[in-house]
Amino acid sequence: MSTPDAQGTQPLIRARDLVLNFGQTQALRGISLDVYPGEVLAVMGPSGSGKSTLLHTLAGVLVPDSGTVRIGTRVLGELDQATRDDLRLRECGFVFQSGQLLPDLGALDNVTIPLLLAGVRRREAIDRGRAELDRLGVGQYGARYPAELSGGQAQRVAIARALVTRPRVLFADEPTGALDSLSAETTMVALTDLARADGTAVVLVTHDARTAAYADREIIVRDGRISAGIGVPLVDENPADAGTTAGFSAHPGFSR
Amino acid sequence: MRLSLALVLTQDRRSRVRILGIAAGIAIGVMLLLLLWGGYRGLESRSERWDAISRIEMSSLTGTLEEVEPGTGQTLVAGNIDRHREADIQRIDVSSPEGAPPLFHVPVTLPQPGEFLASPALAKRIAEYSPLELGVRFGTLAGTLPDGALPTPDALVAVVAHNETDMLMRFSPRVLIGGPSGEFGGMPVYSFVAVLGALAVAAPVLLLIAIVADLGQASRRERTATLRLLGASRGTVAHLAALEMIPAALVGVLLGAAGAWLTAPLFSLVPVIDGTFFTSDIRVPLAQQIVVLALVAALVPLIAALRAHRTDRGVLPSGAVLPEPVPSFWRLVPLVLGLLGIPAILMMNSILSSITYWLAMFIVLTLICAGLIIAGPYLTYVLGRVLRRGVTSAANVIAVGRTVRVPRATFRAVSGLVIALFLVSMFQIAMTARVDPRAEMREVYGADSPVWAGVVQLENHSGDATLAERRREVMSEVSGVKFVVDVYDLDDGFGGQPVVSAADARLLGLNPKPAQEFVMLNPTITAGVAIHAEDTPVDPNVPRIPRNSLAFTDGSAEAIERTRTAVWALGLTADAVPYVLTEREYGDQLGYFARFSTLASIGAIVAGGISMLALAVATIIGVLDRREVFTRLRLMGVRAGTLRRIILAENVIPLIAMSLLAALVGMFAGWAVIRVFSGGNRQVGLPGEEYAITLLVLASFAALALGLALFSVRGATTNARLREE
Numbered sequence: 011m012s013t014p015d016a017q018g019t020q021p022l023i024r025a026r027d028l029v030l031n032f033g034q035t036q037a038l039r040g041i042s043l044d045v046y047p048g049e050v051l052a053v054m055g056p057s058g059s060g061k062s063t064l065l066h067t068l069a070g071v072l073v074p075d076s077g078t079v080r081i082g083t084r085v086l087g088e089l090d091q092a093t094r095d096d097l098r099l100r101e102c103g104f105v106f107q108s109g110q111l112l113p114d115l116g117a118l119d120n121v122t123i124p125l126l127l128a129g130v131r132r133r134e135a136i137d138r139g140r141a142e143l144d145r146l147g148v149g150q151y152g153a154r155y156p157a158e159l160s161g162g163q164a165q166r167v168a169i170a171r172a173l174v175t176r177p178r179v180l181f182a183d184e185p186t187g188a189l190d191s192l193s194a195e196t197t198m199v200a201l202t203d204l205a206r207a208d209g210t211a212v213v214l215v216t217h218d219a220r221t222a223a224y225a226d227r228e229i230i231v232r233d234g235r236i237s238a239g240i241g242v243p244l245v246d247e248n249p250a251d252a253g254t255t256a257g258f259s260a261h262p263g264f265s266r
Numbered sequence: 267m268r269l270s271l272a273l274v275l276t277q278d279r280r281s282r283v284r285i286l287g288i289a290a291g292i293a294i295g296v297m298l299l300l301l302l303w304g305g306y307r308g309l310e311s312r313s314e315r316w317d318a319i320s321r322i323e324m325s326s327l328t329g330t331l332e333e334v335e336p337g338t339g340q341t342l343v344a345g346n347i348d349r350h351r352e353a354d355i356q357r358i359d360v361s362s363p364e365g366a367p368p369l370f371h372v373p374v375t376l377p378q379p380g381e382f383l384a385s386p387a388l389a390k391r392i393a394e395y396s397p398l399e400l401g402v403r404f405g406t407l408a409g410t411l412p413d414g415a416l417p418t419p420d421a422l423v424a425v426v427a428h429n430e431t432d433m434l435m436r437f438s439p440r441v442l443i444g445g446p447s448g449e450f451g452g453m454p455v456y457s458f459v460a461v462l463g464a465l466a467v468a469a470p471v472l473l474l475i476a477i478v479a480d481l482g483q484a485s486r487r488e489r490t491a492t493l494r495l496l497g498a499s500r501g502t503v504a505h506l507a508a509l510e511m512i513p514a515a516l517v518g519v520l521l522g523a524a525g526a527w528l529t530a531p532l533f534s535l536v537p538v539i540d541g542t543f544f545t546s547d548i549r550v551p552l553a554q555q556i557v558v559l560a561l562v563a564a565l566v567p568l569i570a571a572l573r574a575h576r577t578d579r580g581v582l583p584s585g586a587v588l589p590e591p592v593p594s595f596w597r598l599v600p601l602v603l604g605l606l607g608i609p610a611i612l613m614m615n616s617i618l619s620s621i622t623y624w625l626a627m628f629i630v631l632t633l634i635c636a637g638l639i640i641a642g643p644y645l646t647y648v649l650g651r652v653l654r655r656g657v658t659s660a661a662n663v664i665a666v667g668r669t670v671r672v673p674r675a676t677f678r679a680v681s682g683l684v685i686a687l688f689l690v691s692m693f694q695i696a697m698t699a700r701v702d703p704r705a706e707m708r709e710v711y712g713a714d715s716p717v718w719a720g721v722v723q724l725e726n727h728s729g730d731a732t733l734a735e736r737r738r739e740v741m742s743e744v745s746g747v748k749f750v751v752d753v754y755d756l757d758d759g760f761g762g763q764p765v766v767s768a769a770d771a772r773l774l775g776l777n778p779k780p781a782q783e784f785v786m787l788n789p790t791i792t793a794g795v796a797i798h799a800e801d802t803p804v805d806p807n808v809p810r811i812p813r814n815s816l817a818f819t820d821g822s823a824e825a826i827e828r829t830r831t832a833v834w835a836l837g838l839t840a841d842a843v844p845y846v847l848t849e850r851e852y853g854d855q856l857g858y859f860a861r862f863s864t865l866a867s868i869g870a871i872v873a874g875g876i877s878m879l880a881l882a883v884a885t886i887i888g889v890l891d892r893r894e895v896f897t898r899l900r901l902m903g904v905r906a907g908t909l910r911r912i913i914l915a916e917n918v919i920p921l922i923a924m925s926l927l928a929a930l931v932g933m934f935a936g937w938a939v940i941r942v943f944s945g946g947n948r949q950v951g952l953p954g955e956e957y958a959i960t961l962l963v964l965a966s967f968a969a970l971a972l973g974l975a976l977f978s979v980r981g982a983t984t985n986a987r988l989r990e991e
C-alpha cells in the first residue's frame with residue numbers, strides 16, 4: 011500500500027482548528043488533523059498534553075468549543091446526540107488501558123455485545139464473536155470472566171470486541187499501558203495486523219515510543235498543539251493537490 | 267491517628283453527601299423501628315385496658331365470690347355489651363360509695379346517680395343521633411372518660427352511675443373487688459398481630475439499614491484498596507469504616523427519633539384490629555427510646571466495620587470484581603420442607619390435636635417464610651442460568667449476566683418485597699374462604715328468616731311476669747314497633763316448649779283454632795326459624811314462665827335502636843340486654859382472618875415501601891460500582907437509553923420472578939391455612955380487590971424506586987461523566 015495522499019484518498023476523519031477548554035485549562039488549542047482510511051496514526055506527547063482529549067473529540071464524545079470534526083461526510087457538530095452515539099457504535103471501536111470489559115459477562119458475551127447492540131441476532135453474534143476471539147488467539151477463554159483473565163488476554167478480548175463490528179476507525183488510548191513489554195508487543199502486533207487486514211484506521215494514543223513504532227505515522231501533542239508530525243502531512247489542505255509534503259520516515263511498524 | 271485519618275478522608279464533598287444519604291436511610295429505618303415498637307406497645311396497653319373492662323362483664327368471673335350485701339357500702343358493677351347500629355358499646359353500670367372506684371387503671375370520678383361518663387367516640391356518636399335513639403339510653407351526659415380508661419380512641423364506652431337501690435333493682439350486679447390487675451393477659455390475638463407486624467416490617471427496616479451502611483462500603487472500594495496498598499492493615503480499614511459511619515449514625519438516629527415523634531399522630535390513625543391508636547401509646551418513652559437509639563447508633567458502625575472486614579479484597583487492582591460464591595442447591599431445603607409440611611399436616615388432620623395442629627401449621631409457615639429468603643439467591647441464580655440461553659438483546663444479556671454473577675445481591679434488593687408479598691397473598695387468599703356469618707345462619711335456619719332482622723328480643727331470665735308485662739308495654743309504645751309478643755315456656759316438666767297466647771299468635775299471622783287459649787310454637791323459634799304452630803294442644807292450667815319478649819319493628823335502624831333505648835332508659839334490662847338475632851356472633855373465626863388480611867395489606871404496603879427504598883439504594887450502588895464500565899459503554903456508542911434498559915432489566919427480571927414465586931407460595935399457604943382451619947369444609951376463591959389494590963400499590967412503589975434509581979444514576983449514564991473514567 012502506498013501513501014494515502016499518493017492515492018488521492020479522501021481523509022476518513024478531518025479535524026480543523028479544535029479548541030477545547032476545561033474551565034481554566036486549555037486542553038486543545040487549535041489542532042487540525044486528518045486520519046486516512048486504513049492508516050495507523052500514533053498520537054504521542056507528555057502527560058497532560060491533551061492526547062486523550064483529542065481522541066475523545068475526534069470520536070465525537072467531547073464537543074469542541076470551536077473547530078469541526080468530520081467523519082466521512084458527516085460533520086459531528088451538526089449531528090444530534092443519538093446519531094453520534096449510533097455513528098460511534100457502528101463505525102468506531104474503542105480500546106483503553108484496562109477495565110473496559112463488563113465484569114459480569116464472560117469474554118465471549120463481552121465480544122457479542124456491540125453486535126447485539128447493532129441488531130445482530132444472538133446466534134450469529136456468538137459465532138462471529140467466537141471467530142473474532144480466535145483471530146486474536148484467545149478463543150479458548152470465551153467462557154472466562156474478565157477477572158479470570160491476565161492483563162494481556164483481557165486486552166485482546168477488548169480488541170476483539172472493538173473489531174468485531176468491523177469499524178472504520180479504532181480509537182486506542184494507551185492500550186498497552188498496563189502490560190509488560192512482551193504482552194505489549196504481542197498485543198500491538200495483533201491490533202495493528204488485524205486493523206490493517208480489515209482496512210480499519212487506528213488512532214493510537216501512547217507515551218511509549220516502542221508502541222508508537224507500530225504506527226504508519228505519528229504526531230506529537232504538546233500543550234494542546236501538534237508540535238511535530240512524522241510521516242504524512244498533518245493537514246491535507248487540498249486533497250486534490252496532494253504530494254506537497256514529506257513522505258514516510260522509515261520505522262519498523264510500517265511494513266505493508 | 268486513625269481518627270485524624272478518618273477526618274481527612276471524609277472531608278471531600280462527595281463523601282459528605284454520601285454520609286448524608288446514609289444518615290437519611292438510617293433515619294427512615296429508625297423512625298419506622300420506633301413506630302413499630304410504639305405500635306406493639308400500643309397493642310399491649312390496649313390489651314391491658316380491655317382486660318380492665320372485660321373483667322367487669324357478665325361473663326367474667328370476677329366478684330362472684332363475694333355475695334352482694336345491700337347497705338354495706340360495696341361497689342356494685344354490671345358490665346354489658348350493648349349495640350347501636352352495628353357497633354358494640356361497652357356499658358358499665360356502677361353504684362359506689364367511693365368517689366372513684368378502681369374500675370380502670372386510671373382513677374375515674376363517678377358522676378351523680380342518673381348521670382354517665384362517655385368515651386369521646388361515644389359522646390360524638392350520641393350527638394350524631396337523635397336522643398331517643400341513643401342518648402337517653404344512658405341518662406345525662408356528665409363528662410368524658412380519660413384516655414387511660416379506653417382501649418382505643420374509637421372505643422364506645424359508657425360508665426353509668428346509679429344509687430345502690432336502683433342498681434339492685436335494675437341489674438344483677440356483682441361486687442367489684444380490687445382494681446384491674448396490671449398483668450398482660452387476655453388477648454393473645456394482639457401479640458400475634460404484633461409479631462406478624464414485626465416480621466413484615468422489621469425485616470425490611472433492618473435490611474434497609476444494612477444496605478445503607480453498605481453504601482458507605484461500596485463506593486469506597488477503590489479507596490480501601492489504595493489504603494491497603496499503602497500498608498494499612500485489614501483492622502485499620504475496618505476501624506476507619508466504623509469511625510466514618512459514626513456521624514451518619516448519630517445524625518440518622520436523632521432525625522429518626524424526631525421523625526417518629528412527629529409522625530406518631532399520623533400513624534396512630536391506622537386502624538389495627540379493633541381501632542386506631544392513642545398517639546401517646548405510639549410514642550415510645552424517652553428512656554426506652556434512648557436504649558433503641560444507642561443500640562442502632564452502635565450497631566451501624568459495627569456493621570460497617572464487619573462488612574469492610576469481610577469485603578476487603580486486600581490490594582487487588584481497582585475494578586477487579588470478586589465474584590460471589592455460587593449459591594448452593596441446599597438452600598432449597600427449608601422451603602421444600604415447609605412446602606412438604608403442608609400436605610403432611612393435612613394428612614395428619616385426625617391425629618394431631620387442635621393445638622398441636624396449629625403449632626405445626628405455624629412452624630410450617632415460618633419455615634416457608636424463612637425458606638423463601640434462604641432459597642432466594644439460589645433460585646435467582648437458576649433463573650439467571652435459564653434465561654441466559656434465551657435472551658437476545660444486549661441489555662438483557664448484560665442484565666442476566668449480572669444476575670448469574672451476583673445472585674445474592676440481586677435477591678437481597680428484592681427480598682423485603684418477597685416477604686411482604688408472601689404474607690399478603692396468604693392472608694388475602696385465606697380471607698376469600700370467609701362466609702358472611704349471617705348468610706351462613708340463613709342457610710342453616712332456612713331462607714325465610716329475614717324478618718328476624720327487625721325483631722328486638724329481650725330474654726327474661728328471672729321469669730318475672732310483671733317485668734315481662736312492663737317490657738311489653740314499654741316496647742309497644744315505641745314508634746316503629748308494630749307489635750310485641752310474649753313467649754312463654756310451658757312448665758310441664760318437659761321444659762322448653764315455647765307458647766304464645768292466641769291473640770299473640772294471630773299477630774304472628776298464625777290461625778289458632780277458636781277454642782285455643784294458647785298456641786304451642788316450634789321450639790326453634792328464637793333461633794330465627796320461621797314461626798309455625800305445633801299441633802299439640804296447650805293445657806291452660808299448666809303454669810307458664812315468661813321467657814322472651816319479641817318486639818316486631820318496621821325493620822328500620824331507628825325503630826330498632828329506639829326500642830333498645832326505651833328498654834334501657836326505663837330500667838327494664840335486669841339481667842338481659844336487648845338484642846337483634848342477626849347481630850349475634852356465630853363463631854366467625856375467619857372474621858379474625860379478614861381483619862388480619864387488611865392488616866397484612868397495610869403491613870405489606872409499609873414493608874413494600876421500605877424494601878423498595880432498599881431496592882433503589884441497592885440499584886444506585888450497583889450502578890456506582892460499575893460507573894467505569896458504563897462510561898466506557900457510553901463511549902462505545904451505547905445510548906443512555908440502552909444503559910437505562912440494562913439497569914431496569916437487572917432489577918425487573920428478578921423482581922417479577924421472585925414476586926411471582928412469593929405470591930404463589932403465599933396463595934398455596936393461604937389455601938392450606940383454610941384447609942386446616944375449616945377441616946376442609948371451606949373453599950378459597952379468587953382474591954378480591956383489596957389484593958389487587960395492594961399489588962398495584964406495591965408495583966407502583968417498585969416503579970417509583972426504579973425511577974428514582976434511574977434518575978439518580980443519570981449522571982453515570984450520560985455524557986456528563988464521560989471524562990471521569
Ligand SMILES: Nc1ncnc2c1ncn2[C@@H]1O[C@H](COP(=O)(O)OP(=O)(O)OP(=O)(O)O)[C@@H](O)[C@H]1O
Pocket residue numbers: 032033035036037055056057058059060061062063064989990
Ligand atoms: N474532565 C476534565 N476536567 C478538567 N480538566 C480536564 C479534564 N480532562 C482533562 N483535563 C485536563 O486537560 C488536560 C489534558 O488532559 P488529557 O487527559 O487529554 O491529557 P493526556 O495527554 O491524555 O495525559 P495522559 O498521558 O496523562 O493520559 C490536562 O491538563 C487535564 O488536567
Ligand SMILES: [Mg+2]
Pocket residue numbers: 061062063183
Ligand atoms: Mg490520557
